[in-house]
Structure formats: structure tokens, C-alpha cells
Amino acid sequence: MSNLFRYLPSVDEVLSGLIKAEGIEDLPRPLVKDLVNEFLDICREEIRAGAFSEAGQLSAKALSPRLTAYVRSKARPHFRRVLNATGVVIHTNLGRSLLAKPAIEAVTEACAHYSNCEFDLATGKRGSRYSHVERILCDITGAEAALVVNNNAAAVFIMLETLAKGHEVIVSRGQLVEIGGSFRIPDVMAKSGARLREVGATNRTHVHDYENAIGDETAALMRVHTSNFRVVGFTKEVGLAEMRVLGDRYGLPVIEDLGSGTLYSLAGEGLLGEPTVQQVVAQGADVVSFSGDKVLGGPQAGIIVGRKEYIDRIKKNPINRAVRIDKMTLAALEATLRLYLDMDEARRRIPTLNMITSSPEALKSKARRLAEAVREALGDRVEVGMKKGFSRVGGGSFPEYDLPGTMVTVDIRGITAQALRGALLDTDPPLVARIEDDEFLLDPRTLGSSELKLAARALEQAADALTE
């Protein structure tokens, strides 16, 4: 057995053929060489384990298909595109929102060329990076002033640090939420230096709870949108209008962390429960923060709008420099916001809104095309079906609201749903799907029209890999 080692080809021997292979010719040579060494080490392990019986199995030619596949797969960039067939539109693990075409073009332009990022073309002097989006944010939301930071977590932090450090902020116990990924309102507040003054009970908080807690130490009243859960039953929350009255009576700012914060009213789609930013501003919130890449459908950003006196203070906070957004984000955000100047355009062209508001007919037709593509790719190895099911908005918005649609069920002969889902993580591109009641489901809502064939091909690749 041990003399089989002698037949293993040398690195140079396999390298010359390998580097001409498709998908490998453009890779950095040193990387390919390292991967070949790794592969040959694996072969040595296998020889030791008795996986080979004759010299012929170890020739450069015999090893070539496995070696090529190994190098191709290991040399892939770590950050990769995936196909989202989960039906969760704002899927935080899969990158949240997709950008609209004008936003993608704006990003490309912003990073390929110099720009007026912080340059005032009217005066030829230094300008402010916020100037690009402040006006349009005010026009859309009705706020007096606006500011954008890296994400909404940073927005909440800087609002509190600026307006309440060393003082108390009053928050209802029913709104001390954890967003996930270690973002908890009480923790963020502690880090900001503001002191949390909890009032009310988990399910009920009244105006007098807030009023009784107001004292010399109070710097602000805060509301947090309970975006990822819903308290039902015997509940009471104090509305913004009542908070505004309190704020005026005691001269305190009312801060609102809206979480997802939509600019487009989804109430018409039967998705109630999320006020628009415009409504919250109109009802008198002094400072409102929300995400750029949740329902808004833009790049990752934390948007803060509100009264000029408070926004100006936040703008001057030196922490701003540590949480500032980059030029690509600015370009994408402005392009996305411009679509909101016409709400129908926004709904049609912003992928997140478009997917949330897809009509049942459109989803059914997409499901049909997907089912057809899967049948074409897998032939009589597969049983494909269609059935009614539900998608989710995701991103911690509209909890418990199911979006009705049509699912495609896939049953490949001899392969369990679990095994299929696992193998699909290694296809090109990988496909993330759902299993419900042991049934393998593809939700076409979150697949683009041009991705249906890619999804079918991924299923074929996965099936081949599992039956090899």
C-alpha cells in the first residue's frame, strides 16, 4: 500500500493542465498551487486509509476531474450570491433588501469615479455628505431636518447619546425589545450613557405611568416599535398623539425608533400595524429613526428625521464621524429615495416593495414557470406540485402577517427533503429553500424571473451530487 505514494503526480505535473481548465485560468496562480498541494495531501491521507488499490487511480489524468472540482470550489470567493426561495422578503441572513436598478447604477458610478461626495459644486468649497439626501428625506417625510448614519442601531445610539446622556429616558416595559444579533434597547441605552426609566407593565402602559415618572432627570420620552413580535389580549400602549401632549406639557422631546419604517403605505395591501414615517412625523414625533434596508428597500443605513433643533445637535456629535455612511450607500440611498417621489414607481421598481406587494396571480404564474423549469431540468426523477402557502415580510416587520402565495413542492426520487436542502447549499449558486411538514418547498415570491431557471439548475446539480 505504502508504495502507492510514489505514483501520486507532482504539483507541477498537474498544474500545467489544470491552469487551462475553465473557471481556473483567471485565478491567482499561487492560490491554485496552494489548493493543489492541499488536494494532494488529501490523496495521501486516502492512500493511508486504503482508499486506492492500484497505481492507475492515481495518475494525473485519473485525478483530474476531482482535482478540478476541488480547486474550483475552494477558490470561489467567500461572499457569494445565493438564490432565496424561502419567501422571506427581508431576510437578514441573506442580505436584506435588493437594490432597485437606478440605485445599483448610482453605486457603480459613485465607486468608479470621483464625486461631489463632500464638495459643494455651488461654491467650490467643502460640502456636507448629508446634503445629498437631507432635502429629499424632508420632502418625502415632511420632517424639518434629516441625517443618515451607518444603520438604525447606530441611529438609536447616537440619538440617545446626544439627547439624553447622563439623564433619564422613559420607555414602556412593553417596548424593551431585542431585535436579534445582540441589539437590545436596554443595552444600547446603557452604552449611550442614558438611564433607562421603565414604566408600565409588559402588556399595558398608560399615560399616567409616563407622567408619574417625569422628573428633573428626565431628558426624553421614547417609543420603540415592537417590530418583531405582537402582544395580544389585554394590552394598552400609549399612542404618539398622547405622548406628544405629554412632551409639550413638560418640554421633553419624543423619540421614536420605528425599526423598519416604511415610506410607502402598505395598509392598502392588508398589512396594517406599521405606520408610515410620514404619519409618525405628522403626529408630532420630534426625532424618528428607521432602517434603510428593511421595508424601505434601499442600502444599509440608519435614517434619522425630525425637528431641526434636535437633528442639528445630533449632527454635531463627534460620534457621527464613527458611524458615518460611505459614498456608495449615499448614492444608493438617494437613488432609492428618488423613486419614492412617485409612490407607484416606488412600488413597481423597488424589489422589496415589489415582492411584498406581488399579486396572487403574478405569484401563481411565477410558480407555474418555476415548476415547469424544474420538470424540464429533472425529468422523470422529480414530482413537482403547486399549493397555496405563505411568505413573510421578514426583517422584524409585520410579525404574524402572512402573505398568501403559491408554493412549488419538489420531491426528487430517492432523496429526502433534508438531504436536498443540504446539498443545495453547495450548488452554484447555492439555493436556500424551506421545509414544511417534511415537504420541500420553493417560494417563488423571492426569486427573480431570471432566477427560475437558475433555481431549477441548482436542483439538478444537487440531485446529481446526491446520486453520484
Ligand SMILES: *Cc1c(COP(=O)(O)O)cnc(C)c1O
Ligand atoms: C431592525 C431594528 C433596529 C436595528 O436596525 P438596523 O438597521 O438593523 O441596525 C432597531 N430597532 C428596531 C425596532 C428594529 O426593528
